[in-house]
Amino acid sequence: MKRIGAVLFDGFEMLDYFGPLEMFAAYPDTFEIVAVAENAAPVRPSGGPQVVPDRVFADGADYDILLVPGGMGTRREIENTVMLDWLRQASAQADLVTSVCTGSVLLAKAGILDGRKATTNKRAYDWVSGQSDQVDWQRSARWVEDGKFFTSSGLSAGIDMGLAVVARVLGDEAATNAAFWTEYIAIRDPDNDPFAAGDS
Amino acid sequence: MKRIGAVLFDGFEMLDYFGPLEMFAAYPDTFEIVAVAENAAPVRPSGGPQVVPDRVFADGADYDILLVPGGMGTRREIENTVMLDWLRQASAQADLVTSVCTGSVLLAKAGILDGRKATTNKRAYDWVSGQSDQVDWQRSARWVEDGKFFTSSGLSAGIDMGLAVVARVLGDEAATNAAFWTEYIAIRDPDNDPFAAGDS
Numbered sequence: 446m447k448r449i450g451a452v453l454f455d456g457f458e459m460l461d462y463f464g465p466l467e468m469f470a471a472y473p474d475t476f477e478i479v480a481v482a483e484n485a486a487p488v489r490p491s492g493g494p495q496v497v498p499d500r501v502f503a504d505g506a507d508y509d510i511l512l513v514p515g516g517m518g519t520r521r522e523i524e525n526t527v528m529l530d531w532l533r534q535a536s537a538q539a540d541l542v543t544s545v546c547t548g549s550v551l552l553a554k555a556g557i558l559d560g561r562k563a564t565t566n567k568r569a570y571d572w573v574s575g576q577s578d579q580v581d582w583q584r585s586a587r588w589v590e591d592g593k594f595f596t597s598s599g600l601s602a603g604i605d606m607g608l609a610v611v612a613r614v615l616g617d618e619a620a621t622n623a624a625f626w627t628e629y630i631a632i633r634d635p636d637n638d639p640f641a642a643g644d645s
Numbered sequence: 646m647k648r649i650g651a652v653l654f655d656g657f658e659m660l661d662y663f664g665p666l667e668m669f670a671a672y673p674d675t676f677e678i679v680a681v682a683e684n685a686a687p688v689r690p691s692g693g694p695q696v697v698p699d700r701v702f703a704d705g706a707d708y709d710i711l712l713v714p715g716g717m718g719t720r721r722e723i724e725n726t727v728m729l730d731w732l733r734q735a736s737a738q739a740d741l742v743t744s745v746c747t748g749s750v751l752l753a754k755a756g757i758l759d760g761r762k763a764t765t766n767k768r769a770y771d772w773v774s775g776q777s778d779q780v781d782w783q784r785s786a787r788w789v790e791d792g793k794f795f796t797s798s799g800l801s802a803g804i805d806m807g808l809a810v811v812a813r814v815l816g817d818e819a820a821t822n823a824a825f826w827t828e829y830i831a832i833r834d835p836d837n838d839p840f841a842a843g844d845s
Contacts, residue, residue: 451694459670460827463663463693467800470659470692480694487687487697492670493663494651494680495697497687568826600667601829604801626768627660628840629801630830640828 446477447614450508450535452548453482453498454528456518459490460600461545465512465607471623475615479508483527491516502527506535510610515546515566515599522551523576529555543595543610545603552596553577562591566599570642585641587632598640605632646677647814650708650735652748653682653698654728656718659690660800661745665712665807671823675815679708683727691716702727706735710810715746715766715799722751723776729755743795743810745803752796753777762791766799770842785841787832798840805832 449469451462469476480499482488487495513532522528528551536542536557544552546566550573552558564583565573574582583589588597588606590613597606608631612620624631649669651662669676680699682688687695713732722728728751736742736757744752746766750773752758759779764786766773774782783789788797788806790813797806808831812820824831 453694458667459663460667463659466693467658467660473692478692478694492673492678493666494653494678494699497695497697499694567828599826599828601804601827625840626799627801628767628799630832630839632830639830640825 447475447509448477448479448507449510449512450479450481450539451512452514453480453488453496454518454522455489456516456521457488457490457514458516458546458600459493461514461516461548461603462490462512464601464604465543465545465610467627468604468607468611468623471626472611472615472619483531502531506531506538508535508539510541511535511539511543513544513548513551514603515544515548515550519547519550523554533557539593541593541595541610541613543606545597545606546599547573549573549596550576553580558594558596561594562589563594563596564589564598565596567640567642568599585638586635587638588635590635598638604629608633609635647675647709648677648679648707649710649712650679650681651712652714653680653688653696654718654722655689656716656721657688657690657714658716658746658800659693661714661716661748661803662690662712664801664804665743665745665810667827668804668807668811668823671826672811672815672819683731702731706731706738708735708739710741711735711739711743713744713748713751714803715744715748715750719747719750723754733757739793741793741795741810741813743806745797745806746799747773749773749796750776753780758794758796761794762789763794763796764789764798765796767840767842768799785838786835787838788835790835798838804829808833809835
């Protein structure tokens with residue numbers, strides 16, 4: 446059983462979070478989804494209803510897989526040392542560390558992606574990449590795998606990254622089946638990025 | 646301002662709900678998203694964290710657009726007369742009535758789709774279509790528009806249906822932009838159904 450720590454903060458982006466979680470939820474005997482936040486209070490995404498954390502940071506950083514969504518809230522969270530410290534601790538313990546969209550800015554700011562290839566939302570590329578020059582940022586990638594780190598492009602790209610995680614854990618056929626069950630037309634090639642950032 | 650009543654019940658499917666909501670959330674000056682449930686208690690989707698309703702059925706049925714997700718919980722809700730009565734009342738008042746996946750079984754069971762073309766999750770097609778012979782069920786359709794009713798196929802198809810609603814309300818370019826911002830490769834043709842149900 447792989448326990449997924451799916452990080453919540455106010456202003457997270459709904460699809461960044463629930464897209465990959467839906468792929469993991471296709472295999473409930475393999476993936477246990479735990480919503481984790483700094484505090485126990487319900488968290489409000491951009492434009493949607495509040496979500497209730499299952500656990501808080503103080504309960505531990507013991508997750509096999511970490512999922513960090515993006516969203517407008519990342520603008521605030523890059524200054525939140527409680528968040529960055531916890532991400533550092535949880536990433537060190539996790540087998541796989543994943544982010545969607547601007548979620549990678551939190552990993553980058555915490556130094557977790559130093560020396561790694563990574564990507565982000567292509568509409569926020571300049572802001573995100575400007576937060577750390579220690580990361581080998583990729584302008585064109587649906588998602589990037591570098592060792593145990595999976596960082597995806599914006600929103601919907603997180604679904605494809607989620608399928609790549611399913612493939613890493615359970616094999617390629619499991620990912621194909623999850624896409625079929627969810628009637629999702631997947632991009633299975635990480636280098637196929639129809640939304641690549643142009644030169645700045 | 647269009648107020649969206651996004652219906653919650655235990656065992657709803659995450660992507661059915663948050664996929665189309667993400668498309669609506671791209672236009673916060675046009676769409677107000679309200680999560681509505683029978684009771685005020687947090688609601689648990691299949692495999693994910695609890696979601697907090699903003700309003701309850703007793704607060705009113707006054708929504709411009711209704712969104713009904715599917716999920717395993719529909720197996721229980723088709724017997725819930727409080728749910729079916731409220732859906733009947735809210736649908737009569739709404740300008741647009743939408744469902745994703747097996748959400749259409751609730752509309753069908755309530756008689757709301759009588760005489761209408763509609764579709765559903767293609768893996769649950771026989772169960773859903775067996776719940777009402779008054780609906781003109783479509784085996785092949787990414788989503789179906791019949792007057793004010795938009796019913797989509799499973800999970801991811803709800804994102805495409807959501808874009809069709811954006812197009813209906815704000816025009817085609819607005820839908821194209823929402824797909825671009827969310828890095829989503831949309832199916833814009835409702836008849837393009839890669840997951841069509843076979844003959845039973």
